[in-house]
Structures are given as C-alpha cells and as structure tokens.
Amino acid sequence: MPFVNEYVSDEDALKYDLDNLWNKYDYSSNMLKMPEALTSYEVHQHAWCVDEERGYWLFNCGHLINEESRSGYPEPSNKEAFILHVNGQNIEFILTSHGLEDNDVYPIHFYYELVSMAPTCLPNLSRDSLLTIxxxxxxxxxxxGIRDLEENAKTxxxxDF
Incomplete structure (x- = not known):
C-alpha cells in the first residue's frame, strides 16, 4: 500500500511521541504547545502521511524559527522540519520551499530544496533510497496533508535534490 494522508490515532501519537516532535521544531510552539495546540485544528488529532504496509510515516513538524529576522524578533523561517520514520528510526529532514510559476492546472506550484538530513543513511538504506522515500x-x-485535500489537488x- 502506498503513502496516504491520515489523522494519527491517539495510540500512535503517544507511541511515536508526536507532541514532543512538533514542540521541538514548530515556531508557534512558543505560544501554544502540543497537545493544547491541537484544539486550533478542525480535527483535534495529529496528521501524517503513512505507508502502513512498510511501517513508514512522514510527519511535518512545521516551520523553524528565524532568530535573526529583520524585525529583531524571532519569526518563522522558510525552513520546515519533517520527520521520516523508516525501519524504526526517525530521520530529520530540514527543507526549504520556493514558489514556482503557477498555471491553470496547478495554482500551487513549488519545489523543495534539501537543507539537511540526519542521519544521512541507515544500515540497510542509502541516502538516495531515503530521499526517494x-x-x-x-x-x-x-x-x-489530510488537513487540506482541496489545496493538495491543486498542488x-x-x-531540487
């Protein structure tokens, strides 16, 4: 079964400690931390992209903070943290997105650039294999993800990696 967008069960959210993953990276966590921040969503659960057959999942931890902003105050950066869970291990990806010219078919068009990944490989998976996943x-x-399927259809x- 390929990847699908789903809401995370309460059991899986606890098992994989998703509250703390989100709190570690997301810029808004300075204001409202998980699990309380889930109340701001229409569905009060974490969301992820999961391949249940292979036991893989991708969790968006949100945008990182830019401590050196023009305003002098911490602000969200254009860097996003994603956790890819493969073979029982979390791989941290920091990606930057850049907008591209939109068209009639895809009004949302952008590309991701890899800023960093850690670890860069697993004992049985190369860097290239992890990037493919x-x-x-x-x-x-x-x-x-599942929080905006209408926009996903237009994306x-x-x-760039």
Missing part, C-alpha cells in the same frame, strides 16, 4: 511521501502530503511539487 521522502519524495514519495511528499508527493502525497503535498500542501498540507504540484518538484524537488
């Missing part, structure tokens, strides 16, 4: 998941996650993603 990441691309598979991001092509399903699109704009905002074209490309990769």
């Amino acid at each position: 990441l691309k598979e998941a991001l092509n399903i996650f699109k704009y905002d 074209l993603i490309e990769f």
Whole structure:
C-alpha cells in the first residue's frame, strides 16, 4: 500500500511521541504547545502521511524559527522540519520551499530544496533510497496533508535534490 494522508490515532501519537516532535521544531510552539495546540485544528488529532504496509510515516513538524529576522524578533523561517520514520528510526529532514510559476492546472506550484538530513543513511538504506522515500511521501502530503485535500489537488511539487 502506498503513502496516504491520515489523522494519527491517539495510540500512535503517544507511541511515536508526536507532541514532543512538533514542540521541538514548530515556531508557534512558543505560544501554544502540543497537545493544547491541537484544539486550533478542525480535527483535534495529529496528521501524517503513512505507508502502513512498510511501517513508514512522514510527519511535518512545521516551520523553524528565524532568530535573526529583520524585525529583531524571532519569526518563522522558510525552513520546515519533517520527520521520516523508516525501519524504526526517525530521520530529520530540514527543507526549504520556493514558489514556482503557477498555471491553470496547478495554482500551487513549488519545489523543495534539501537543507539537511540526519542521519544521512541507515544500515540497510542509502541516502538516495531515503530521499526517494521522502519524495514519495511528499508527493502525497503535498500542501498540507489530510488537513487540506482541496489545496493538495491543486498542488504540484518538484524537488531540487
């Protein structure tokens, strides 16, 4: 079964400690931390992109903070943190997105650039294999996973890695 966008069960959210993953990266967590922040969503659960057959999942932890902003105050950056869970291990990806020219078919068009990944490989998976899995998941996650399926349908993603 390929990747699909889903809401995370309460059991899986606890098992994989998704509250703390989100709190570690998301810029808004300075204001409202998980699990309380889930109340701001229409569906009060975490969301992810999951391949249940292989036991893989992708979790968007949100935008990182830019401490050196023009305003002098911490602001969200254009860097997003994603956690890809493969073979029982979390791989941290920091990606930057850049807008591209939109068209009639895809009014949302952007590409992701890889800023960093850690670790860069697993004992039985190369860096290239991990990047291929990441691309598979991001092509399903699109704009905002299950939280915005309408926008996802209008989104074209490309990769610079």
